[in-house]
Amino acid sequence: MRNVFSPLKSYKLPIIIAYCLTFVELAVELLLPFFLGLMINNGVIEEDINNIMMWGSIMIGLAFAGFVAGIINSFYSSHVSFAFGYDIRQKLFEKIQAFSFKNLNQYPTSGLVTRFTNDVRQIQNTIFMALRIMAKAPLIVLGGVIMAFVVNARLALIFVVTVPLLILFLLWVLKVASKMFDKVQRNVDNVNRVMQENLAGMRLIKAFLRRNHEENRFTKANGDLANITRTTFRFVEASMPILLFIMNLSLIFIIWFGNVQSIAGETSVGEVVTIVNYALRVSMAISMFTFIILAFSRTKASASRISEVLTLDVDLVDHQDADKQAVVTKGKIEYQNVSFAYPGTNKTVLKDISFNVDAGEKLAIIGATGTGKTSLFQLVPRLYDINQGEILIDSKPVSSYILDQLRGSIGYVPQSPLLFTGSITDNIAWGKNGATTDEIIQAAKDAQIHDTIMGLSHQYDTKVGQKGVNLSGGQKQRISIARALIRRPKILMLDDSTSALDLATESRLLTAIQDYDCTTLIITQKISTAISADRILLMDDGKVLAMGTHEELLKKSDLYREIVESQFGKEYAYAR
Numbered sequence: 364m365r366n367v368f369s370p371l372k373s374y375k376l377p378i379i380i381a382y383c384l385t386f387v388e389l390a391v392e393l394l395l396p397f398f399l400g401l402m403i404n405n406g407v408i409e410e411d412i413n414n415i416m417m418w419g420s421i422m423i424g425l426a427f428a429g430f431v432a433g434i435i436n437s438f439y440s441s442h443v444s445f446a447f448g449y450d451i452r453q454k455l456f457e458k459i460q461a462f463s464f465k466n467l468n469q470y471p472t473s474g475l476v477t478r479f480t481n482d483v484r485q486i487q488n489t490i491f492m493a494l495r496i497m498a499k500a501p502l503i504v505l506g507g508v509i510m511a512f513v514v515n516a517r518l519a520l521i522f523v524v525t526v527p528l529l530i531l532f533l534l535w536v537l538k539v540a541s542k543m544f545d546k547v548q549r550n551v552d553n554v555n556r557v558m559q560e561n562l563a564g565m566r567l568i569k570a571f572l573r574r575n576h577e578e579n580r581f582t583k584a585n586g587d588l589a590n591i592t593r594t595t596f597r598f599v600e601a602s603m604p605i606l607l608f609i610m611n612l613s614l615i616f617i618i619w620f621g622n623v624q625s626i627a628g629e630t631s632v633g634e635v636v637t638i639v640n641y642a643l644r645v646s647m648a649i650s651m652f653t654f655i656i657l658a659f660s661r662t663k664a665s666a667s668r669i670s671e672v673l674t675l676d677v678d679l680v681d682h683q684d685a686d687k688q689a690v691v692t693k694g695k696i697e698y699q700n701v702s703f704a705y706p707g708t709n710k711t712v713l714k715d716i717s718f719n720v721d722a723g724e725k726l727a728i729i730g731a732t733g734t735g736k737t738s739l740f741q742l743v744p745r746l747y748d749i750n751q752g753e754i755l756i757d758s759k760p761v762s763s764y765i766l767d768q769l770r771g772s773i774g775y776v777p778q779s780p781l782l783f784t785g786s787i788t789d790n791i792a793w794g795k796n797g798a799t800t801d802e803i804i805q806a807a808k809d810a811q812i813h814d815t816i817m818g819l820s821h822q823y824d825t826k827v828g829q830k831g832v833n834l835s836g837g838q839k840q841r842i843s844i845a846r847a848l849i850r851r852p853k854i855l856m857l858d859d860s861t862s863a864l865d866l867a868t869e870s871r872l873l874t875a876i877q878d879y880d881c882t883t884l885i886i887t888q889k890i891s892t893a894i895s896a897d898r899i900l901l902m903d904d905g906k907v908l909a910m911g912t913h914e915e916l917l918k919k920s921d922l923y924r925e926i927v928e929s930q931f932g933k934e935y936a937y938a939r
């Protein structure tokens with residue numbers, strides 16, 4: 364778990380200052396009861412006003428020093444804990460950015476969000492407490508017991524019984540509670556997951572009238588969380604009266620036995636008051652320490668969840684033999700006997716696929732749903748690595764390129780367009796660092812979305828995403844295409860990205876793309892789109908069934924003819 368706490372290395376000085384100040388507070392805690400005893404014995408009982416004034420002034424000075432040390436300690440402790448929170452969130456974010464899809468599949472999104480929020484906050488709080496009281500509490504226990512023995516060893520014997528008793532009891536509480544807190548955390552994850560799915564699928568839920576079903580799902584997750592949280596806190600709370608009982612019993616014993624000693628002339632009132640004071644402080648320190656350890660056990664769970672992410676091996680990285688100078692210049696693509704199964708599954712979704720796409724060629728990929736078209740796409744930018752065969756770009760294996768170089772030369776438009784919170788300009792410019800206004804407008808024009816944007820009240824500054832205008836599916840698709848075009852990619856990949864466009868708009872868009880010097884792969888369900896490509900690849904059940912021009916496929920593939928018939932009618936298919 365060292366990697367989780369490694370950001371603390373940058374804050375050595377504030378940590379040392381905070382710790383040094385806790386020793387000032389510790390000294391104050393231990394000396395105050397001692398001086399109180401001296402003031403009672405030498406001042407109050409002796410009726411010596413000078414002694415009272417002297418010890419009183421020393422005690423006020425000490426209390427003030429403790430107060431100042433406490434404030435400065437709080438300042439540094441909070442500085443370190445908040446700075447740590449910032450650093451660890453950055454570290455987590457950078458790591459997750461590097462994750463492959465296989466890595467991402469290992470965690471539900473809600474689990475990752477919980478790590479960023481609850482888990483980081485938990486560690487932050489514990490660091491603050493650790494710097495404030497962690498070092499102080501055990502030393503108060505130790506110092507308090509020693510001082511009590513110095514003042515009156517016989518009275519102090521009570522500590523030999525109560526301190527181990529309290530510690531044993533609290534260790535047991537700790538053991539049980541930490542398991543319960545683990546369960547609480549898992550249930551928090553669950554509530555977050557249900558909530559996220561619900562928000563993401565709100566339209567679907569309304570359309571399918573599944574509100575009650577979703578409410579029941581949330582009620583169950585929420586109820587489970589409430590139950591386990593209630594049980595856990597009840598358990599922890601129930602331990603407190605037992606703690607107080609042991610503490611009070613020891614106080615009663617000290618006062619009773621002190622009274623017996625005092626009557627026998629073996630001790631003074633000042634000594635009894637001092638020992639009572641130490642007993643109170645020691646008990647308080649033990650309960651404070653337990654509270655911290657409880658927080659620690661929750662923190663341990665949080666830290667190990669964060670550590671799990673930080674130490675996860677990213678399985679899709681630059682190949683060790685990758686050529687740093689290799690650049691995609693033409694965009695020629697070759698699939699050679701490629702087979703692929705998604706990581707963690709044993710179902711081969713692409714089976715011995717071989718085909719070539721020439722540089723600058725436009726290839727349409729068509730096939731029934733679930734036949735592996737998207738899977739075929741995702742292998743080009745190495746979103747996944749293949750199991751068998753080779754994919755070459757400009758005659759070099761994809762693994763021989765540095766990932767940034769490979770992906771930087773590809774414009775990928777996924778099946779479901781995703782817009783980020785921000786303006787339309789931000790969303791298009793997202794595709795290229797430092798994109799100019801002219802480039803943004805040109806990309807929008809080529810993607811056939813410029814006129815629509817100009818019709819919006821704030822034009823290119825119109826906000827989209829969560830709090831912005833809600834664009835239609837086709838408008839979102841075209842903004843996603845503009846985002847890919849602005850990169851001027853060598854390979855453009857459109858995954859059914861024109862499905863929501865009318866025929867005229869789609870045709871203008873495909874014509875505009877011709878001016879881009881790139882190889883284009885288009886997954887489509889529409890024969891009208893496929894016809895506009897140079898060649899068509901027909902997929903079925905993870906295999907290439909046929910490849911050729913529209914005319915060639917009509918002649919050689921029954922399945923292709925069936926698809927054409929289903930969209931254009933029998934007469935069209937046979938008239939060719």
Ligand SMILES: Nc1ncnc2c1ncn2[C@@H]1O[C@H](COP(=O)(O)OP(=O)(O)OP(=O)(O)O)[C@@H](O)[C@H]1O
Binds near residue numbers: 735737
């Ligand atoms: N992330 C994944 N993990 C495991 N299996 C997957 C994953 N994504 C897709 N598959 C499986 O791979 C097969 C091919 O899916 P793919 O998305 O490539 O098909 P498709 O032809 O693009 O379908 P559609 O036209 O519906 O988008 C399917 O059987 C699907 O269940």
